[in-house]
Amino acid sequence: MRLRPSRFWALALAAAWISTATAQPDPLPSWNDGxxxxxxxxxxxxxxxxxxxDFIPSPExxxxxxxxGTLWIEQPIYVQFAFALAxxxxxxxxxxxxxDRQPFKAVLDRDMEALAAAGExxxxxxxxxxxxxxxxxxxxxxxxxxxxxxxxxxxDRPYEELVYQPMxxxxxxxRAHGFKTFIVSGGGIEFMRAFAEKRYGIPPEQVVGSSIVTxxxxxxxxxxxxxxxxxxxVDDGVGKPAGIEQQIGRRPVAAFGxxxxxxxxxxxxxxxxxxxxxxxxxxxxAEREYAYDRQSKVGRLDKALETAATDRWTVIDMKRxxxxxxxxxxxxxxxxxxxxxxxxP
Amino acid sequence: MRLRPSRFWALALAAAWISTATAQPDPLPSWNDGxxxxxxxxxxxxxxxxxxxDFIPSPExxxxxxxxGTLWIEQPIYVQFAFALAxxxxxxxxxxxxxDRQPFKAVLDRDMEALAAAGExxxxxxxxxxxxxxxxxxxxxxxxxxxxxxxxxxxDRPYEELVYQPMxxxxxxxRAHGFKTFIVSGGGIEFMRAFAEKRYGIPPEQVVGSSIVTxxxxxxxxxxxxxxxxxxxVDDGVGKPAGIEQQIGRRPVAAFGxxxxxxxxxxxxxxxxxxxxxxxxxxxxAEREYAYDRQSKVGRLDKALETAATDRWTVIDMKRxxxxxxxxxxxxxxxxxxxxxxxxP
Numbered sequence: 001m002r003l004r005p006s007r008f009w010a011l012a013l014a015a016a017w018i019s020t021a022t023a024q025p026d027p028l029p030s031w032n033d034g035x036x037x038x039x040x041x042x043x044x045x046x047x048x049x050x051x052x053x054d055f056i057p058s059p060e061x062x063x064x065x066x067x068x069g070t071l072w073i074e075q076p077i078y079v080q081f082a083f084a085l086a087x088x089x090x091x092x093x094x095x096x097x098x099x100d101r102q103p104f105k106a107v108l109d110r111d112m113e114a115l116a117a118a119g120e121x122x123x124x125x126x127x128x129x130x131x132x133x134x135x136x137x138x139x140x141x142x143x144x145x146x147x148x149x150x151x152x153x154x155x156d157r158p159y160e161e162l163v164y165q166p167m168x169x170x171x172x173x174x175r176a177h178g179f180k181t182f183i184v185s186g187g188g189i190e191f192m193r194a195f196a197e198k199r200y201g202i203p204p205e206q207v208v209g210s211s212i213v214t215x216x217x218x219x220x221x222x223x224x225x226x227x228x229x230x231x232x233x234v235d236d237g238v239g240k241p242a243g244i245e246q247q248i249g250r251r252p253v254a255a256f257g258x259x260x261x262x263x264x265x266x267x268x269x270x271x272x273x274x275x276x277x278x279x280x281x282x283x284x285x286a287e288r289e290y291a292y293d294r295q296s297k298v299g300r301l302d303k304a305l306e307t308a309a310t311d312r313w314t315v316i317d318m319k320r321x322x323x324x325x326x327x328x329x330x331x332x333x334x335x336x337x338x339x340x341x342x343x344x345p
Numbered sequence: 346m347r348l349r350p351s352r353f354w355a356l357a358l359a360a361a362w363i364s365t366a367t368a369q370p371d372p373l374p375s376w377n378d379g380x381x382x383x384x385x386x387x388x389x390x391x392x393x394x395x396x397x398x399d400f401i402p403s404p405e406x407x408x409x410x411x412x413x414g415t416l417w418i419e420q421p422i423y424v425q426f427a428f429a430l431a432x433x434x435x436x437x438x439x440x441x442x443x444x445d446r447q448p449f450k451a452v453l454d455r456d457m458e459a460l461a462a463a464g465e466x467x468x469x470x471x472x473x474x475x476x477x478x479x480x481x482x483x484x485x486x487x488x489x490x491x492x493x494x495x496x497x498x499x500x501d502r503p504y505e506e507l508v509y510q511p512m513x514x515x516x517x518x519x520r521a522h523g524f525k526t527f528i529v530s531g532g533g534i535e536f537m538r539a540f541a542e543k544r545y546g547i548p549p550e551q552v553v554g555s556s557i558v559t560x561x562x563x564x565x566x567x568x569x570x571x572x573x574x575x576x577x578x579v580d581d582g583v584g585k586p587a588g589i590e591q592q593i594g595r596r597p598v599a600a601f602g603x604x605x606x607x608x609x610x611x612x613x614x615x616x617x618x619x620x621x622x623x624x625x626x627x628x629x630x631a632e633r634e635y636a637y638d639r640q641s642k643v644g645r646l647d648k649a650l651e652t653a654a655t656d657r658w659t660v661i662d663m664k665r666x667x668x669x670x671x672x673x674x675x676x677x678x679x680x681x682x683x684x685x686x687x688x689x690p
Contacts, residue, residue, distance in 0.1 A: 059548055136590055180550070193594050203404055204594030205525070205550075214590050216583040216609055223612045225590050232591075238561040245481055245559050245570050246577075247592050249538050249549030264561055267568045 027173040029323075030166045030330070036279075036321040039314040040170060043254065043277040048177045054275035058178035062252040063277075064208075064244060064265060065171070067185035067192055069258040069299040070281050071200060073152065073162040075290040077298060080191050082159075083146050087130040095129075104129070128229030132212055135225055136190050143194035157328065160199055164281075165327045167256070171200055179254070184208045184244055186236030186261050190227075208247045210235045240265035258283065263304040270311055278313035280304055285319040288329075372518040374668075375511045375675070381624075381666040384659040385515060388599065388622040393522045399620035403523035407597040408622075409553075409589060409610060410516070412530035412537055414603040414644040415626050416545060418497065418507040420635040422643060425536050427504075428491050432475040440474075449474070473574030477557055480570055481535050488539035502673065505544055509626075510672045515601070516545055524599070529553045529589055531581030531606050535572075553592045555580045585610035603628065608649040615656055623658035625649055630664040633674075 031037040047056040068074035088098070088107040098104035103122030106114035115122065131139065152162055171181050183192055183202055189209030196202045211232040214225050235243040241264050244252065255262070255269035258281035270278040282301065283292050293301040308315050316322070324330055376382040392401040413419035433443070433452040443449035448467030451459035460467065476484065497507055516526050528537055528547055534554030541547045556577040559570050580588040586609050589597065600607070600614035603626035615623040627646065628637050638646040653660050661667070669675055 059542070062550075136594075189591070189594070197404070205407075205592065207594060211591060214587045216586040216613070218612075223586065223609065223616050225586055225613075241561040241568065241570055242559045246534070246556060247550065249481075249534070249552060264568065267563075268561070268570075271568050 028169045032323050034321050036314050036316045044177050047275055061179040062250050063174050063179045063254040064182045064184040064252045066257040066262045067183050067187050070256050071167050074299045079159045080187050084126050084130045132227045132229035139190050140194040143191055165324050166322045182206045184240055208243045236261045238264050241268040259299040259301050260304045280308045281316045284317050288325045373514045377668050379666050381659050381661045389522050392620055406524040407595050408519050408524045408599040409527045409529040409597045411602040411607045412528050412532050415601050416512050419644050424504045425532050429471050429475045477572045477574035484535050485539040510669050511667045527551045529585055553588045581606045583609050586613040604644040604646050605649050625653045625658055626661045629662050633670045
C-alpha cells in the first residue's frame with residue numbers, strides 16, 4: 001500500500017510520539033553496564049515503587065555522599081589542603097616571620113617533608129592562619145576566587161572540572177526519585193558550601209562537614225559572624241554518624257564513600273535493617289584518574305574495603321564501571337552533557 | 346430573554362468555574378485583617394513575584410521560626426522543662442538517693458523555690474539525668490510517649506494541641522510560596538524533632554536547636570549513637586545566628602520570634618539589606634492564652650520589643666491580630682480546619 005503524504009506524516013509523528021513517551025532514557029549514561037550500576041538502579045527502583053516491600057517514603061529518602069574522592073578528585077593532595085598552602089603563600093608578605101617559622105617555612109620552601117614533620121599541630125596552625133579571622137561569607141568568597149584560578153597539577157584544569165561525571169548523574173538520578181542528597185565530609189563545611197550548590201546542586205543546608213567555631217558579635221551596631229581559630233567539630237570517621245544525627249536528624253538509607261573515613265557512616269546507614277545501599281568508590285584507574293587503596297596516605301581504603309565484602313556494600317571499580325570519569329571527557333564522546341540536576345527544592 | 350435549560354446550565358457552570366479560578370482563598374484565615382497580617386502577606390507577595398524589585402530566588406527563601414512562645418505555648422513553664430520534671434518523677438524509683446539530693450529533691454517535693462535556687466548547675470543535672478544515657482531514637486520515643494499523655498495544667502489538653510493556629514497557617518503559606526521553613530530554637534534539637542514533622546510539617550533536618558554531645562560507638566558489633574551528659578551547643582541569643590550558619594549556611598530572609606532570646610536572630614536576618622521580614626509575637630491575651638513581656642521569667646520580651654520599633658519589625662499583638670489562637674478553637678467557629686501543610690520536599 002502506498003500512503004498519501006499526509007497519512008505518512010501522521011503515522012510518522014505518532015510513531016515519534018510513542019517512542020518519546022515510552023523510551024526510558026538511561027539515567028546513568030556515563031556508567032558501563034555492570035554490577036555497580038545495576039545495584040544502584042535496583043535500589044532506587046525498589047525503594048521508590050509504590051507497593052514494593054522495600055518502599056521507603058520520600059521524606060526518609062536521605063542519601064549521604066562523602067566529597068573528597070567520592071564526588072571529586074582528592075589526589076595528589078586534598079583540594080582544600082592545596083587551597084590552604086596557596087593561601088599561606090598569598091598571605092606570606094603580611095607575615096614576614098613565616099619564612100623562618102614552621103610550619104609556614106615548610107610551605108613557603110615547598111618542603112613537603114618538613115611539612116609532614118609539623119604533624120597535626122602544624123596542620124592546625126595552617127588552618128588557623130588560612131581559614132579563620134573573617135566572616136563565613138568572606139571565606140567562601142576567598143575559596144571561590146581561588147577555585148576560579150587554581151589548576152590541578154596533573155590535569156591542568158580548574159578543580160571544579162575534576163568532579164566525577166558518573167556521580168553527578170547519581171545525584172541527579174536520586175533527586176529525581178525523591179531523595180534528598182547531602183554531602184557528609186571530613187572537609188570544611190564552608191569550604192564545600194563555596195561550590196557545592198553550583199557544582200553538585202546541593203544547597204548549603206545539605207552540607208555536613210568539619211567546622212571551626214563561629215561567633216556572633218555586634219560591631220559598630222551591625223551584626224557579624226566571625227570565624228575563630230578553634231576546632232568546633234571533626235566530621236570524619238566516628239564523627240560522621242554524629243554529624244549526620246546533629247544536622248540531619250535521620251539515619252540515611254543510602255551512603256557513598258571511598259575511604260576508611262567513611263566506614264562508620266556506611267555502617268550506620270546499612271545496619272539499620274530494611275533495604276539499604278552502601279557504596280564504596282574504589283580508585284582503580286591510574287590512567288584516567290588514580291589507582292590507590294590500602295597504602296594511600298590520602299584517601300586510604302583498607303578496613304572499609306574489607307567490610308564492603310562482608311556487609312555486601314557495592315564497590316565501584318572505577319576502571320571497569322565508569323565509562324567517563326570527568327565531565328570534560330564527555331565533549332570527546334557522542335552524547336550531550338548531563339546537568340548536575342536541579343537542587344532539592 | 347429566557348434561556349433554554351441547557352444554555353442556563355452551561356452559563357452557570359462557566360460562572361462557577363470562573364469564580365473558582367479567580368477566588369483567592371484567604372491563606373491566613375485565623376488572622377484578623379490588620380498591620381501584622383498585611384505585613385506578612387505583602388512580604389511574601391513582593392519577594393516571590395517574578396520581576397518584583399524585591400524578588401528573592403526560591404533557594405534563598407529561608408524562614409526561621411523560634412519554637413517556644415512562637416509556634417506553641419511556653420507558659421507557665423517551657424514544655425521541655427515540664428517534660429524533664431515529669432521524667433525525674435518517673436525515674437525516681439531507680440534513684441533512691443534523689444529524695445534527699447538537690448535538685449532532684451526539689452522536683453520530687455514540687456518545691457519550685459528550692460528548684461530555682463539550684464540554678465544553672467541544678468538545671469544541668471536535671472538535663473543530664475533526663476536527656477542523656479540513651480540513643481537519640483530512644484529519646485525521641487520517650488518524648489513522644491510523654492507528649493501522648495501529659496496535659497497542660499491550665500488548658501487540660503495535650504501540649505501538641507497548644508500550637509498556634511495562625512502560625513501553622515504562616516508556615517503552610519510560606520512553604521506554598523517556595524520558602525524552606527526552619528525551627529531555630531533554644532529548645533533541645535531532639536526534643537523538637539520528636540514532634541516537629543507531624544505537628545508543623547518541619548522535617549528533622551530543618552530543626553536547629555540546643556544539643557548535648559552524641560557519640561558513635563560499636564557495641565556487640567553494632568553501630569550505636571549515644572547521648573552523653575555534656576552540653577554541645579546552646580542555640581539561644583548570640584547562639585542563634587551561629588547555629589543558623591552551622592546548620593543552614595545561609596542568612597535567613599524572614600525570622601519569627603517572641604523573646605529576647607530571638608533578638609540576635611532577628612537582627613542577623615533583617616540587617617542584611619534587601620527586603621527582609623522580622624516578626625515578634627507579643628503575648629497580649631491573658632484570656633485566651635497569656636499576657637507577658639518585659640517582666641516575664643519565661644519568654645522575657647524587653648530588648649527585642651524595643652528594637653522592633655527602631656528596626657521596623659512586625660509586632661503581632663496576639664489579642665488584636667489572631668482571630669483564633671489554638672487549632673481546637675476552630676471547631677467552635679464556622680470554617681474548616683487548616684492542615685499544617687505539606688512538609689518541604
